[in-house]
Amino acid sequence: MAVLKNGAVTIEGIDELEKKLKSLRTTDPTFEKRLRGAIREILKEARNELSKNATSGLDMKSDPRQAYRAVRFSVYKRIFGGQVNILQSRKAGAGRLYEPKRKGLPKRGGNRQPRSKRTEQLMSYQGKDRGFILRFLNQGTGDRAITNWGGRELKTGGVSIWKKKQLGGNRGSITARHWFGGASQKELERSAERLQKLIDKILKDEFK
Secondary structure: OEEEEOOEEEEOOOHHHHHHHHHHHHHOOOHHHHHHHHHHHHHHHHHHHHHHHHHHHOOOOOOOOOHHHHOEEEEOOOOOEEEEEOOOOOOOOOOOOOOOOOOOOOOOOOOOOOOOHHHHHHHHOOHHHHHHHHHHHHHOOOOEEOOEEOOEEOEEOOEEHHHHOOOOOEEEOOOOOOHHHHHHHHHHHHHHHHHHHHHHHHHHHHOO
């Protein structure tokens, strides 16, 4: 039977069911491919629902760089099953520089600090590579602050701005939303139900 355990949908069951599934894997070379394809489609539906609700669930005011795309799913290779997550992807997506909308008229000239390479990198994160945004909002953070600039410690009156929390060094903290755990649990429960119905149909067709 299809069960939800430790944040993943897998196929487990009584010995009789396991024997039937093993028999189909041996006698029908297309069975395993069909079942894994079905699991993939079911988990894809769960991922899409989570992505669709990520902005409201994580209380994002806007998501111009599509961080919602960082909700991922994977199908297991050794056992029948899979899971959804917001973990960091092993493969980097295609970067594309995002320019935030400026308020008022653009300023020209003047002695302005040029963008650093790190700023360019942060502004280029797109889609699935912005999973860190989802993780920050979901898990929350402690106090964050800028403590140095260009390798030089920022101070005011000889005291670190981290201690005084002045001059914009303090970036505050992010309150945890804890959305993903409950939402993914709900979607995977639905996935387990759909997967169980699929298994029942396969067994009914194969073992009439």
